[in-house]
Amino acid sequence: MNATIIGAGLAGCEAAWQLAQRGIGVTLHEMKPHKMTPAHHSNGFAELVCSNSLRSDQLENAVGLLKEELRRCGSLILRCADQTRVEAGGALAVDREAFSQAVTDAVRSHPNITVVEGEVTHIPEGEVIIASGPLTSEGLSEEIAKLFPNSGYLNFYDAAAPIVTFESIDMDHAWFASRYDRGTADYINCAMSQEEYQAFWKELCQAEEAPVHGFEDGRVFEGCMPVEVMARRGEQTLCFGPLKPKGLPDPKTGKEPYAVVQLRRDNAQGTLYNIVGFQTHLKWGEQKRVFSMIPALAHAEYVRYGVMHRNTYLDSPRLLDAYYRVRGQERICFAGQITGVEGYVESTASGFVAGVELANRLLGKPPVDFPRETALGALAQYVSNESVVDFQPMNINFGIMPPLDHKVKGKRNKNAELSRRSLELVDALREKL
Structure with a gap:
């Protein structure tokens, strides 16, 4: 059983790790150092090209909840982030070089992962996760566009401080x-x-x-x-x-x-x-x-x-399902910012979900369905929600999760209760991972 992943960013590395940990052989393609983008400066995997902050680490914040869900589910990215964190008040910020090195070392040393350097310009046969990021090369972009002849990309621009x-x-x-x-x-x-x-x-x-x-x-x-x-x-x-x-x-x-x-x-x-x-x-x-x-x-x-660079993302509600698979071509998945999730942790989450789903499918197991009451599930269902007309990149937030069935006084208390509900559901699902 084998799978191919294109891109060794946050999403690609997370997906590769989840597959490899479940005994799936992974071929991980990364175009660096043979081809760089204007935003990249190092040869390491999971390079943080904008801020070094993964934002709030508090459970009263939706991204803090998403981090905790990933931690409990065995995320490589969160493990490496926690190992290389720097003081940043209530936020999780990292030493970006140490963080990238930790992820790179873990991925390259895993016996089930083979890293192939060089640009990918054709979508391989078999099971594929495309995690090429918001700076997808022109050659691969053209190939991806052929998958969706009646849709196309949406482009926006991102900036680094x-x-x-x-x-x-x-x-x-x-x-x-x-x-x-x-x-x-x-x-x-x-x-x-x-x-x-x-x-x-x-x-x-x-x-x-x-x-x-x-x-x-x-x-x-x-x-x-x-x-x-x-x-x-x-x-x-x-x-x-x-x-x-x-x-x-x-x-x-x-x-x-x-x-x-x-x-x-x-x-x-x-x-x-x-x-x-x-x-x-x-x-x-x-x-x-x-x-x-x-x-x-x-x-x-x-x-x-500061630098300005192009970001590319799919019109995902029309193209992807809640497992980040291409509708009608389920052997192909996407993960990371190219799906329209916005943020480091959100990109990691998409790679996690795509990797776990693909591993379970290859192993003949049913998929793990994270409900919308969880941050992992809410983000995946937003990206795949066909009722979303004007689709734009989305950070995780409590607004895309179902409200509580009872009243709680105070926003922080309400958010804490939403997080408690979510983590109980995640803990119950962990045995299926």
């Missing part, structure tokens, strides 16, 4: 804290006065963008919007978004600044920090010029500037 060195941050204009003192004080908070913010905002709106073929503001996914696009929507937009000062009083004054730019640790050593919410496709020189107007970053040293 800049990373600066800790030693270049002016801490006279910044301090360590987490918003509302939740968790440990792991974020560097860079204060801006009203005058400083207004000058910064004007320059940001006028800054020169790097050329991106076919880019339109209206096609940018709201969850990963370039900071300059957000700024152009109004002077106060950033102050209610990534520069929100609420819950972050300046210890020097005891008062909340007009705006606060947050930096999050990007490696375990704490030598690198990324600028939270500053995904951008400005020219590199413009990034340095404009972002230097933030007082704490006036002399910042950039180890990576």
Whole structure:
């Protein structure tokens, strides 16, 4: 029994691991290092090309619930993330290089996984999971398009935030804290006065963008919007978004600044920090010029500037079922952001579900049906829900899960109860995995 997986990102590695752990021989194709994309910088598997944060780790948050479901189900990605985590308050953030190395080592050393380097331009025969990611190569994209002659792709653009060195941050204009003192004080908070913010905002709106073929503001996914696009929507937009000062009083004054730019640790050593919410496709020189107007970053040293790159995803409600299989061609599955799930953990979840379903099918076992009351099931059913007309990438959220059958006072309490319900269902299904 064998299966082929295309792509060694988060989804591909998770799917490969689940299959291999169940005794299925896996051929894992990865085009790096022979062919790289503008967003990739290393040869390792499961490279995190945007933030190093897997977002909230709290069960009152839907992505925190999804992480816990994956942990209980034996996820490789979550195991490696927990092993390489860095302090980030209530979030799960990782040392991206150590994380990638941990995943790479685990996958390459598994006796049931054979890694084949080089670009795939034809869909192989047999059982296949295509986890080629949002930066699928043109050759493979053309082959995938042939599967859906009457549908086609939807394209959107994604952006990565800049990373600066800790030693270049002016801490006279910044301090360590987490918003509302939740968790440990792991974020560097860079204060801006009203005058400083207004000058910064004007320059940001006028800054020169790097050329991106076919880019339109209206096609940018709201969850990963370039900071300059957000700024152009109004002077106060950033102050209610990534520069929100609420819950972050300046210890020097005891008062909340007009705006606060947050930096999050990007490696375990704490030598690198990324600028939270500053995904951008400005020219590199413009990034340095404009972002230097933030007082704490006036002399910042950039180890990576923000970049803009193309993302590709399927019109999945018309094309895929709840196991991420192609309708009518069930030997072919998709996993990861190409399916329209948005986010690192969500991509991992899709790879997990696709891998487990394929393994069970090859072993002659019934599929594991995660109900919509679970985060794993809710995400898979959203992606495959034919009633969704204007399909766009989706992060996991409690809104796509059925409500409780009883009232619970308070949002956090209600979310905690939704998570409790979900984890009970997941625990009951674990023996079928």
